[in-house]
Amino acid sequence: MTNAVPTACARTVHGSGPGLLLAHGAGGGIDANYGPIMEGLAAQHTVVGVDYPGSGHTPTTPMPLELDALADQLVAAADAEGLDTFALCGYSLGGPVAIRAAVRHPQRVTALVLSATFARVDTRTELAATIWHQLYDTGQHLLLAQYLTQLAVSAPLLNSLTPAQVRAAAEQTASALPPGTGAQVDLVRRADVRDDLAAITAPTLVVVTTADTLIPAALQYDLAAAIPGAQTAELTSGHLPFLEQPNHWLEIITGFLNRQRDQR
Known part of the structure; x- marks a missing residue:
């Protein structure tokens, strides 16, 4: 198309x-x-x-x-x-x-x-993308950013941060989510x-x-x-x-x- x-x-x-x-x-x-x-x-x-x-x-x-x-x-x-x-x-x-x-x-x-x-x-990643898409479309952007942080950052790096640092990073991520996120994640699921x-x-x-x-x-x-x-x-x-x-x-x-x- x-x-x-x-x-x-x-x-x-x-x-x-x-x-x-x-x-x-x-x-x-x-x-x-x-x-x-x-x-x-x-x-x-x-x-x-x-x-x-x-x-x-x-x-x-x-x-x-x-x-x-x-x-x-x-x-x-x-x-x-x-x-x-x-x-x-x-x-x-x-x-x-x-x-x-x-x-x-x-x-x-x-x-x-x-x-x-x-x-x-695979099925697991498709599920993750589905949740990603739904959280974005329903406006739950801070929760989405926290979810993505847990998924996308390696355990050693994530565990080196305090909960306050993680929340601050998630807030920054949430504010920067591009408006095309939903359509792009939809393509991840179909590609x-x-x-x-x-x-x-x-x-x-x-x-x-x-x-x-x-x-x-x-x-x-x-x-x-x-x-x-x-x-x-x-x-x-x-x-x-x-x-x-x-x-x-x-x-x-x-x-x-x-x-x-x-x-x-």
């Missing part, structure tokens, strides 16, 4: 060099999910990202979101920046978006990095790219967040196993690597991309 998103999603561009397209997670955005590592990514790449409807400066849409439309918006942003080829980096929901872009435009994709992501959510995985031809790295309780490591390893020749790298983090392990996450991504560039 190409009409499931606005004519053009808001675009973020940083740096110079080979192209690198970023796809963000549900309830997030390019700045929210990649801001802590953006400077490092942009040091060697022309980094281009788009915010999904209802995130960043992209308005909401009444239509359900579709992976193909989001993938095409991402590639259209590369076109607008004059990038003929590019690497793709997808985080969480951005993983299926990046996978769909890689399959639809194989001749243009030089590498694929998938972090904390899935091909299809299924399992049939696309065997068709991926780009060198692929799956970054497994090993302490992730929202997208369990088992789902991430299943994804990697279904992609021809995919490599894996483990990151000791919950679902928010940009919060818990930004420097290590950046090192893993840039190290892989540099190796692929050197081999071309």
Whole structure:
């Protein structure tokens, strides 16, 4: 459904060099999910990202979101920046978006990095997404933020905080929830790219967040196993690597991309 998103999603561009397209997670955005590592990514790449409807400066849409439309918006942003080829980096929901872009435009994709992501959510994660969606739609945003904190932050980090610190963080999260959260989480529940995985031809790295309780490591390893020749790298983090392990996450991504560039 190409009409499931606005004519053009808001675009973020940083740096110079080979192209690198970023796809963000549900309830997030390019700045929210990649801001802590953006400077490092942009040091060697022309980094281009788009915010999904209802995130960043992209308005909401009444239509359900579709992976193909989001993938095409991402590639259209590369076109607008004059990038003929590019690497793709997808985080969480951005993983299926990046996978769909890689399959639809194989001749243009030089590498694929998938972090904390899935091909299809399992029953447990679908339930978590259902609760997430319902809490958002019913306006229980502080409770939602507390729920997401419990799900998305690793136990060691969460237990290092006091209850007062956790509540303060949840209040900040609740105030920053993008208006497109509901539609984006709905897409998490529907997304299924399992049939696309065997068709991926780009060198692929799956970054497994090993302490992730929202997208369990088992789902991430299943994804990697279904992609021809995919490599894996483990990151000791919950679902928010940009919060818990930004420097290590950046090192893993840039190290892989540099190796692929050197081999071309």
